[in-house]
Amino acid sequence: MSKIIVAIDSFKGCLTSAEANQAAAEGILQKMPDAEVIQIPVSDGGEGWLDAFLSATSGQLVDVLVRDPLMRPIMAQYLKQEDTAVIEIAKASGLTLLTPEERNPMVATSYGTGQLIVDAVRRGCKEIIVGLGGSGTSDCGIGMLRAIIDAFAKGGSWDEVHQLEGIHFTIASDVTNPLCGEYGAASVFAPQKGATPEMVTALDARARQFAEKSALHFGYDRQEMTGAGAAGGLGYAFLQYLNADCRPGIDLLLDAVRFNDILEGAERVITGEGAADSQTLMGKLPYGILQRAKQYHVPVTLIAGRINDYQQLFDAGFSQVECINPPALPYEEAIKPETAKENIRITTSMTCYQ
Missing domain, CATH: 3.40.50.10350 (Glycerate kinase; domain 1)
Known part of the structure; x- marks a missing residue:
């Protein structure tokens, strides 16, 4: 056969x-x-990331009331597998949540993604895997970080957040762009999220300023790392603030489904896009x-x-x-x-x- x-x-x-x-x-x-x-079913971290993991592995979907990119309340989901959470950022901060007329990366926020992380942490997750595709934001993850601070530091500062100690983050992205500059998050990706040329300039300047201040605070600068420019700079926030590992989304998924084992004895693979x-x-x-x-x-x-x-x-x-x-x-x-x-x-x- x-x-x-x-x-x-x-x-x-x-x-x-x-x-x-x-x-x-x-x-x-x-x-x-x-x-x-x-x-x-496969995904590289964008559209269908959660569905692909759900189809391939066990676990339960968790519903969370969060804020969309314009801070409107919506119901989003993530996948919980024992002490592992799989999050698709597009569920809370996705471009598809906005009409073409609503797209404005100067105001769109990743706050809802932070709320998904907070819920997963409160439910005991120690490993959080995040698919970074399909974002409607270009806020360098500032909204996500603010949601975490609001939940765990009562609106104080990042240094007061201790609940994330011992939690490992992995971001899934095939984007290699840095945070800033000609090939950065704003220049390459913001136009498709509604940014005018003037907005791109302002967004890039905002990202550079945020990265400079963050580097002074932590003593290291990860804005040039692979994945930093993913999801409107959300990648940078994960790398700089949450010490995340960055891996190609397809590798994470193929590992989860034990693809190498499935290949044993196969006559052919059909893939496509x-x-x-x-x-x-x-x-x-x-x-x-x-x-x-x-x-x-x-x-x-x-x-x-x-x-x-x-x-x-x-x-x-x-x-x-x-x-x-x-x-x-x-x-x-x-x-x-x-x-x-x-x-x-x-x-x-x-x-x-x-």
Whole structure:
């Protein structure tokens, strides 16, 4: 019996990881009805991070009343697994919580993410894993830190917070940008959160000032570390104030599901994303899966709705690279969920095993 692993990222705005996986599995089974198809919902720390962990591991969802980026009350969730908490910052501080007209990173706050951390700590969690994708904020994590101070120091100062001693934080991010400058959080990411050029300049200056003051306080400066610019500078706050480790989100998830064990005896892995090109090779989810599969000499098929840089993808080690959409298919039709599902089914049934 052939063993096929399916681990496809979400097609943003179209299909979740689980939906894409299911369509691929159906296509495989049309051609290979006796195959053992193992579906693994995946995320690199952004959209679907919590759902991926929940599907792959045990635990319970905890509901918490928190503040959204505009300080409005909303219900958010995190996953509790014994003394480990898995947090997706987009649940409390996400861009999708704001309408396009509401997006303003000058005022949007990460306060709600801090409230999720506070709740997890109060429930006895000693290990906190945080997915940093999909933020609607660019406040360097100041809002998150303020929520922690408000809860544990009665609004005093950070030095009065002692409840986090002995708690280990790990942030999941594939963003390597520093906090400030040309490649920093404000310059690269704030425009998609509603920032004008003038706002970008002001946000970058605010981040630089915050980092300088923080460095004077602690005696070290982590604004250049990998991940510092993630989630509007939330990465920096975790690194500087919470001594977090930063790891690629896909590695954290694959470790959690014991992916290396699942690879034993597999005939093929199918992964994918909405659009694949040379940037896929810069630490994105399908590339992380490829690196694991290479260790076990398992071939990897990459599927996507749009593909460029075919040769670079082949040179990186993908054994097959397949666009699910016919060349003449209009974009508006291609992104319809039912169309995408059917094209994934056709692709995996007709081309992946030639």
